[in-house]
Amino acid sequence: SIQPDDIKIEYHPNSGRVPSIQRFDEFGKQDHIQSQIPLSSTPWQPWRSRMDFEVASLALECHMNEKQTNKLVNLLNHAARGLDAFTLKDHKEIQNIWDLSAERLTKFQRADIVVPYRNSEPEPYELHYRPIWDWLQELLLDQKIVSQMQWDAQRLFKFDAKTQTWKRFIEEAWSANAWWEIQSKLPAGAVPLCIVFYADKIKLSSFGTAKGYPVIVRCANLPMHIRNRAGTDGGRVVGWLPVVTEDAEHSGKADWANFKNTVWHESTGKILESIVEYSKVGYKMKCGDHIHRHLFPCIIIESSDYEEQCVICLTRGLRSLCPCVQCLIPKDQLMDFENEYPMRTLEQTLRILNDAGKKVSKGDKEEVLKQYSLRPVLNAFAKLANSDPYFGVSFDNLHFGSSGLWGDHIFEEAKVQFSNRESMTAIDHRFKIFPRWRNLHHFESSVMRSSFNDGSKHDDISRLFLFAAYSVTTEKENKAGYTLLKVMRKYINMIMYADLNVHTSDTMTAGRDSIEDFISTLQVYVTQTADREKPKAWNSVIKIHYFRHLYNDIENKGVLQGMSTKPNEKFHGPLRKIYLWQTNFKDTAKQIVRIEHQNVVATHIWDAIEALDKYHQQETDVPDDLESVLDNVHFTMGSKLKSLTFGELEDSGTIFARLHIRVSEFLSALLTTLNHHVQIKYTRNDSVTPYQFLNVRYESLDTWRLAVDYLRCNPKFQDMILSFSMARLDSRCLHNYNIYLCAQWEMSNIPLPLCRHTKLCISMRGHMLTRILVFFAFARSRHWS
Structure with missing residues (x-):
């Protein structure tokens, strides 16, 4: 019978598979992949020994x-030899x-790309590439990797x-x-072999004089948590x-821009060349x-920033008549959502290109192309089947949200609206004292006086700014500034829905509504700031x-996590280090790709060595009693302190008053059953052992999978003092009054979290902070648990 939250999977009719229903707890769990017998007992070859590798x-x-490598080798050669031999001589031998x-x-x-420009002698441009089909075959022939791939389209309910x-x-x-x-x-019976394509020009030197242009691909048949990581399957x-x-001499000229785009597409066409035929016939x-x-490769997602999307789609950019790469909206109507x-x-x-060619x-010819903001260049993706670049280019939460709409526009407006010294100081101070949290940047230096290039920092600032700025102005003092705070609240709501890892029909409806709310609130702000000396042209913000x-x-393409540029931009740092x-x-191009390939090979060898080590390890059954009450599948307690008596803890402060009585009453009620008092x-x-860290594992309502949270109550965590007196709500949040205890009863450890309750302030329900900015205030309760 059907149970609440059951999952129904409908497969594409061409797959020949019948629909199935799974229990929610079983959905998404990977089938056990049987261990392979290692292909080689010496996977480090051609290195003479594992130590050498x-x-x-x-x-x-x-x-x-080279100098550092030779020094390391000399030191090891002078060291006493152990069970494994170290035989390398120098950097040159390592490279060989x-x-x-x-x-x-x-x-x-290597290939030379030759594109003529006007009547000048064509100059060859150096391209380094791996045939994409060869990379795909490496994945398809690896039993461990291919066993984790999905092939048939599904509709999930x-x-x-x-x-x-x-x-x-x-x-x-x-x-x-x-x-x-x-x-x-x-x-x-045939199946898609889908590829995520990414390209971006990066600065290799500090001043940007040296640049690189990597192209990175991922296999979309692999789950996001696999393909978005580093490694041979990433x-x-x-x-x-x-x-x-x-x-x-040529900068700014239309035919020079067309020439650069032609070089890009001729180069990309060479990279894609190996899958063109297979995309059509399989x-x-x-x-x-x-x-x-029976496999049909295709490009399903192009992950990139706006500038790169214009190159991929051969459009003319922000100042053209139709700047969007997905639709033909006029450049002065970009805020039109109706x-x-x-x-x-x-x-x-x-x-259109064919019509222009007939002129x-x-x-x-230019007149025909200009009205559609197109360039007279043949798109490299046009040669592939099922790889429409205008469909493949995708929303990117990093460049269009965090660094884009927030970082380039809303945040800059905040610096204008709250530019007085008192407001800037108050906002910076609140950022500085905001409690530290896992995966959240902490801002010690000024936020209002700084510029940030890191999109992840912009993302964190956007989530925290409203809490730092809510009291620096009122609607009466600064009407536009207060409306901007409302815009920020709508922006946070909009991003919250957009970033969900699982989207239902309900969350997508709510997400679309949140965008409408944001646009309508932003339009109010635009009206209020229209009388500025130089009003911002919001209608032109792509x-x-x-x-x-x-x-x-x-x-069409799945949640944003699968389209994000973030995993690909993690390549920028290592590539920059190779250059430097x-x-x-x-x-440098030849040297960079050579060393980058060495990194890939090293990862591949390490994977083989780890598989060999795992294969030779004796598997032993884990005793049932090995799991501890302090360390089990649900939680782990850590940061252990010295044991002390209930009396010592009670004497340390009124918050622990009558603790031994309350713990006794709680455990008695907890352990009493109908048949046994x-x-x-x-x-x-009696003694008790305090702990100040709790690792909790639970089922996430966002991802529907296992998640982990770290809860800390250390009085000094990362050099920030958390006092045991009630701190201001806006700066300390709810970090106070949590401690984890371990008491003993009949030789058994009993873990107990001691928490002080908070309650919603009823008096705040009609307050403007609750009504307009959707803030909720909590106060201390007398109750403990």
């Missing part, structure tokens, strides 16, 4: 240059063996007991609409695009899990408009 891998990981090891995986190839209906939800790309549509175009650099230097192969599949505008498609674009004069496409992207520490700053009685002389 580990030392070389350490030198690579630490970005050691790395080159031998490089044959394990798909190596970079959760049973809502309240309405007695099945409600659809979306998570991974295969649960969204695009995958279903792609599989509908394939032969029966992202892979498959290209190092040529950087066309800006020449003062490829049949036996995968690493011994299953024969009217519908035509969507761009690859088919439509090819037709005789250059001016007539990153506001992108929120219009947000939930369409989620419905391991090249001679000459002909338990009477526990502690005295002031």
